[in-house]
Amino acid sequence: MSTKKPAETNTILPTIIPRAEHTISRNNISHNALKVLYRLNSSGYSAYLVGGCVRDLLLGYHPKDFDIATDALPEEVRKLFRNCRLIGKRFRLAHILFGKEIIEVATFRTHHKDSHEQHGHSHKGMIIRDNVYGSIEDDVWRRDFTVNALYYNVADYSVVDYMKGMDDIKGNMLRMIGDPTQRFHEDPVRLLRAVRFVGKLNLEIHPEVEDALVNLNYLLSHVSPARLFQEVLKFFQEGPRISTFKLLLKYQLFDQLFPQTAVFLKQPETIHLIEKALENTDQRSKEGKSISPTFLFSVFMWRPIFQLTNKPQPHSDELPPHVIFEKSIRHVLSQQVDRLTIPKRLLISIQDICFLQYRFTCRYGTAPFRLLEHPRFRAAYDLLLLRADAGEPVQELRDWWIKFYDGTQEDREALLKEVNSQADPTKKKKRHVRRRRTKKTTPRPIQE
Ligand code: ATP
Ligand code: MG
Numbered sequence: 001m002s003t004k005k006p007a008e009t010n011t012i013l014p015t016i017i018p019r020a021e022h023t024i025s026r027n028n029i030s031h032n033a034l035k036v037l038y039r040l041n042s043s044g045y046s047a048y049l050v051g052g053c054v055r056d057l058l059l060g061y062h063p064k065d066f067d068i069a070t071d072a073l074p075e076e077v078r079k080l081f082r083n084c085r086l087i088g089k090r091f092r093l094a095h096i097l098f099g100k101e102i103i104e105v106a107t108f109r110t111h112h113k114d115s116h117e118q119h120g121h122s123h124k125g126m127i128i129r130d131n132v133y134g135s136i137e138d139d140v141w142r143r144d145f146t147v148n149a150l151y152y153n154v155a156d157y158s159v160v161d162y163m164k165g166m167d168d169i170k171g172n173m174l175r176m177i178g179d180p181t182q183r184f185h186e187d188p189v190r191l192l193r194a195v196r197f198v199g200k201l202n203l204e205i206h207p208e209v210e211d212a213l214v215n216l217n218y219l220l221s222h223v224s225p226a227r228l229f230q231e232v233l234k235f236f237q238e239g240p241r242i243s244t245f246k247l248l249l250k251y252q253l254f255d256q257l258f259p260q261t262a263v264f265l266k267q268p269e270t271i272h273l274i275e276k277a278l279e280n281t282d283q284r285s286k287e288g289k290s291i292s293p294t295f296l297f298s299v300f301m302w303r304p305i306f307q308l309t310n311k312p313q314p315h316s317d318e319l320p321p322h323v324i325f326e327k328s329i330r331h332v333l334s335q336q337v338d339r340l341t342i343p344k345r346l347l348i349s350i351q352d353i354c355f356l357q358y359r360f361t362c363r364y365g366t367a368p369f370r371l372l373e374h375p376r377f378r379a380a381y382d383l384l385l386l387r388a389d390a391g392e393p394v395q396e397l398r399d400w401w402i403k404f405y406d407g408t409q410e411d412r413e414a415l416l417k418e419v420n421s422q423a424d425p426t427k428k429k430k431r432h433v434r435r436r437r438t439k440k441t442t443p444r445p446i447q448e
Pocket of ligand 2 (some may be wrong): 051052053065066067
């Protein structure tokens with residue numbers, strides 16, 4: 001059974017779980033978050049840790065950030081902290097800055113008064129206005145899943161539970177607050193959040209949530225590409241990426257995010273390439289190494305780019321291969337940014353990593369030496385290894401580059417000599433092509 005909101009009132013009594021009956025220890029809470037909680041409390045406001053940090057602490061994970069909910073208004077919070085910045089147009093939030101750590105403090109919110117009529121909702125049922133302050137009893141109904149609606153009260157170290165979230169924590173269950181179909185309609189990003197939490201925290205998905213999930217993937221087309229990009233970044237930044245990827249496929253959400261890649265998912269090379277890249281990234285993050293989203297984006301974009309470079313195009317016989325490559329990259333990426341607003345800086349790197357796949361084939365003169373110096377060489381090289389592993393016919397190229405990369409200067413020169421002497425002497429040195437003048441050989445930034 002899902003938690004249903006009583007029609008006539010917001011008032012429900014919480015279960016207070018005392019310190020002795022839960023596992024949250026102050027040792028695992030950020031000192032800065034504790035400072036903020038104590039100062040709000042001692043100034044007469046109520047203040048709670050809420051959301052993902054409480055959920056993660058109870059499930060035994062290390063929270064990535066600490067969010068606070070309070071009855072103090074943003075301006076009141078600002079008066080208490082010199083290091084406070086108010087952000088947000090639609091809804092004011094206080095950010096308290098401690099060096100690199102930001103503690104986000106949100107005033108309790110409620111749905112807009114007439115939120116179930118037209119006000120505050122678009123004609124598609126999406127929330128467009130969400131900026132009315134309320135009490136903790138109101139605030140709890142706005143949250144998405146019961147496990148995200150637990151409040152840790154630093155005043156007595158108890159956990160305040162309005163939604164039977166603690167039972168769901170114990171049962172490892174992802175359950176929606178309210179009717180899942182309606183809540184997904186209100187904010188379709190919740191579809192992605194559901195999959196992320198199930199994948200990341202190994203939760204079971206409640207049947208009512210699952211029923212709604214399978215039918216509503218199309219709602220993602222109503223979400224702005226900027227917001228979708230932020231969500232996809234979270235997928236890339238948190239493991240285990242391989243499980244969340246499988247869930248995205250299962251619930252047909254992947255198609256909504258990467259439609260061009262989804263077309264090729266039936267090819268074993270595509271699945272193999274993506275899964276291997278995600279597994280390697282999971283391994284890297286287990287080893288504490290840094291993760292760059294650029295590489296994963298390049299992997300996701302590679303197969304549609306590769307297919308396009310091989311597809312006969314009008315007048316393609318007149319174009320040199322590097323131009324065909326550039327055009328394909330630009331085309332695929334410009335389609336992708338219609339779905340996800342990938343920032344320009346990232347786009348340029350993705351473009352480089354994909355274009356280097358072409359440059360790997362140019363093994364003459366000093367070109368391979370120059371490639372080694374390229375800032376994206378390592379990422380592009382890793383993609384080449386994965387491509388060969390996934391069954392693309394680039395094994396010879398991969399083996400050559402492994403030897404070249406690992407070799408001494410002498411080895412490298414010998415390898416170059418060898419590959420050049422193997423070139424078919426009967427083949428004309430350069431195919432005569434009618435070229436259109438191109439100013440640059442490296443691709444220009446994609447226009448968003
Ligand atoms: P994590 O930070 O680990 O990704 P989280 O649950 O903390 O997960 P945040 O985006 O930090 O996610 O949001 C904090 C809390 O705000 C959530 O736990 C939830 O209670 C509420 N929340 C965030 N986004 C939504 C949403 N789209 N709909 C309803 N509630 C939300
Ligand atoms: Mg969070």
